[in-house]
Amino acid sequence: MSESLMTDTYERPASTWKFLLSELKPRGNPWTIFNMISVPTVIVAAVIIVIRFVYGLSAVSNVTQTVPWGLWKGFNVVTGVAFAGGAYVLTFMVYILGLEKYKPLIRVTVLNGFLAYTFYAIALILDLGKPWNIINPIIGNSFGTSSILFLVAWHFMLYIVAQLIEFSPTIAEWLGSERARRNLKRLTIGAVVFGITLSTLHQSGLGALFLMAKGKIHPLWYSEFIPTLFFISSIFAGLSMVIFQGSILQKVFAYQLDNNSDENHNIMIRGLSRVCAIAMFVYFFLKIVDSVHNHTLGYLMTPMGVWYMIEMIGFVLIPMLLFVRGVRLGTPYTIKLASIMTLIGIVLNRMNVSVIAYRWDEIPRYIPTWMEIVVTVSILFVQIWIFRWVLHRMPVLRTMESMTATSQTQ
Amino acid sequence: MSIDRREFLKPLGVAGASLSGASALGKSKPEPDQEEFYAILHDITLCEGCQECEFACAAANNLPEPSDYPDSDVKRKLKPDQYSVINAVETSVGEVYTKQQCMHCAQPACASACLTQAMTKHEEGPVTWTEGKCMGCRYCMVSCPFDVPQFEFDDNNPKIGKCQMCFDKLKEGEIPACVENCPAEALTFGKRSEILAEAHRRILEDPDSYVDHVYGEYEAGGTSWLNVSPVPFEELGFKTDLETKPYPELTKGFLYSVPSVFVLWPALLMGLREATKKDDQEVMEGADHE
Numbered sequence A: 001m002s003e004s005l006m007t008d009t010y011e012r013p014a015s016t017w018k019f020l021l022s023e024l025k026p027r028g029n030p031w032t033i034f035n036m037i038s039v040p041t042v043i044v045a046a047v048i049i050v051i052r053f054v055y056g057l058s059a060v061s062n063v064t065q066t067v068p069w070g071l072w073k074g075f076n077v078v079t080g081v082a083f084a085g086g087a088y089v090l091t092f093m094v095y096i097l098g099l100e101k102y103k104p105l106i107r108v109t110v111l112n113g114f115l116a117y118t119f120y121a122i123a124l125i126l127d128l129g130k131p132w133n134i135i136n137p138i139i140g141n142s143f144g145t146s147s148i149l150f151l152v153a154w155h156f157m158l159y160i161v162a163q164l165i166e167f168s169p170t171i172a173e174w175l176g177s178e179r180a181r182r183n184l185k186r187l188t189i190g191a192v193v194f195g196i197t198l199s200t201l202h203q204s205g206l207g208a209l210f211l212m213a214k215g216k217i218h219p220l221w222y223s224e225f226i227p228t229l230f231f232i233s234s235i236f237a238g239l240s241m242v243i244f245q246g247s248i249l250q251k252v253f254a255y256q257l258d259n260n261s262d263e264n265h266n267i268m269i270r271g272l273s274r275v276c277a278i279a280m281f282v283y284f285f286l287k288i289v290d291s292v293h294n295h296t297l298g299y300l301m302t303p304m305g306v307w308y309m310i311e312m313i314g315f316v317l318i319p320m321l322l323f324v325r326g327v328r329l330g331t332p333y334t335i336k337l338a339s340i341m342t343l344i345g346i347v348l349n350r351m352n353v354s355v356i357a358y359r360w361d362e363i364p365r366y367i368p369t370w371m372e373i374v375v376t377v378s379i380l381f382v383q384i385w386i387f388r389w390v391l392h393r394m395p396v397l398r399t400m401e402s403m404t405a406t407s408q409t410q
Numbered sequence B: 001m002s003i004d005r006r007e008f009l010k011p012l013g014v015a016g017a018s019l020s021g022a023s024a025l026g027k028s029k030p031e032p033d034q035e036e037f038y039a040i041l042h043d044i045t046l047c048e049g050c051q052e053c054e055f056a057c058a059a060a061n062n063l064p065e066p067s068d069y070p071d072s073d074v075k076r077k078l079k080p081d082q083y084s085v086i087n088a089v090e091t092s093v094g095e096v097y098t099k100q101q102c103m104h105c106a107q108p109a110c111a112s113a114c115l116t117q118a119m120t121k122h123e124e125g126p127v128t129w130t131e132g133k134c135m136g137c138r139y140c141m142v143s144c145p146f147d148v149p150q151f152e153f154d155d156n157n158p159k160i161g162k163c164q165m166c167f168d169k170l171k172e173g174e175i176p177a178c179v180e181n182c183p184a185e186a187l188t189f190g191k192r193s194e195i196l197a198e199a200h201r202r203i204l205e206d207p208d209s210y211v212d213h214v215y216g217e218y219e220a221g222g223t224s225w226l227n228v229s230p231v232p233f234e235e236l237g238f239k240t241d242l243e244t245k246p247y248p249e250l251t252k253g254f255l256y257s258v259p260s261v262f263v264l265w266p267a268l269l270m271g272l273r274e275a276t277k278k279d280d281q282e283v284m285e286g287a288d289h290e
Helices: A002-007 A016-024 A033-055 A071-083 A086-096 A100-127 A131-139 A148-174 A178-208 A226-252 A261-293 A297-301 A303-329 A332-356 A370-393 A400-409 B005-017 B019-025 B032-036 B052-060 B109-113 B139-143 B167-171 B192-205 B249-275
Strands: B038-043 B085-091 B094-100 B119-121 B127-129 B187-191 B225-228
Touching (some): A033 A370, A086 A100, A086 A226, A086 B249, A100 A131, A100 A226, A261 A332, A303 A332, B052 B085, B109 B139, B187 B192
Antiparallel strands (some): B038 B187, B085 B094, B119 B127
């Protein structure tokens, strides 16, 4: 697959439009296992989405009057945003703290963040009852400024723009415009500072959304510190995503990487693991303090309490220890396992707050339909398609110099 | 006339300005201006469960007539096309009837949650929903402590259904349809201060028939719908674990921290960046090291 990719890649046509057209063409072998699963799934999802807009949400979704937010909001939006937190953490480390060794990870992480936010916005639109009115809080005839959701929505939009600016030099490089690249690059630091500020507020804001649901969320998950807890967990959620994603990209895009990239990658991963472990320790500690403070430890012996301990011990404490162990022994396998467990823990936590422990006492319980699940998965698939398309074409993982070098040797 | 949001939030702002002051708001007397909201008292000792209010509500709001009856074995629920339900409850004093509808909180969670101001609190008291503004995010439903807003999940252009306290009739100087049509005089309409005084008067004059609790006086920071009952409200299935301060107070702390973060973060970040820069040399490739 990589062979066929390389041969026709960088014979750049004279006109930019011809170049763009040639880049739009799919490349490589279309009959991969991933494609054979993802293409039919997305087609089914497209049909489901049509049904949803013709007959209303209840035709495809199990959400109820008492549990009005289901899988699309709980997973695609609330969980997904935490996973996309890697972009603000890494830009903080590289551009603010000047930790240059993490620089190779910046482009791919920012790209992932940008796509993630864009697709979560799409998921949100699918879930809205009257999506055509989404313009209302933007154009200013009805600013609901006392609403946390208003804040989150605006930060979402602005952050998508900030991430696009952060990523734009790569696009300029791809299009071969050195001057545009240099000018866009000047905007980077502003976008980074703005982006980190926005991220701080909307990562915690997503938690603050649930502050008014006091009494509806199980006391083990409800806390007046939800915003802080969401913010801290977005740090290790985002970095775990960077680690997990990196381990896949190292394999799939090996043809773009030079020989010592594996070693460099492992050094970066170990550094990030340290950050994860510390953030997870703080998070775990805060959770305990919070439980003691709110007198919720008594619930631990109830069924919901057991479920809570599975989340906290199985998917926060244990992966935290695995990160520490992985750093100490220098074993990428342990670190990869820790990152996967951490990601599962974040899914559990966000789903618990927004769906599972939300009206935990309500009967019948909300269980997503297969159609909701297909759409949720399809949103991820389309996101991966675009991610893959960009990675194959733009200088995200590799630098421009190494690209020209490889294409010359072909 | 819709109340100007800024005016409406002013008392909130003053109360929330000092975060520590928030708790002081707890069981204090409701704000003076909210005493001027209209309110409705449901006297459960007088209600006969005849459903006249339900039929009047359906007629006033162009909704289908209710087709089921109060039955102590079944809990009837609010629906997108039913804004008011009467339930029969078997209690220690025999069967009594409860009425459920929007409570029209003095400081409603739904209106503060709404990012398009589709949910609005009016100075007359009603909390209303405006179709043209709503984007159907259902955050009002997540926030409402009484689970009142009902969403038309089976419609491709869904509405939120909830009692509007017959806002159109109020503006014409009329009273809500349910109050107007109650044959048992279980419903009383008036200024909230007067209705609250009336509720306490009934309890004082006949302490044997009532429990000493006006539901809605402090619940969720005070509501425009008040209930008096012959039995404790737990027994009736009312939510009794609610906050006594207004629900928007729960998000005030976070909202107030936003401007500070917006001012402090960029300054802090730029400072950190300068502090960690290596001497005489640009750290970033972006900063034109050519």
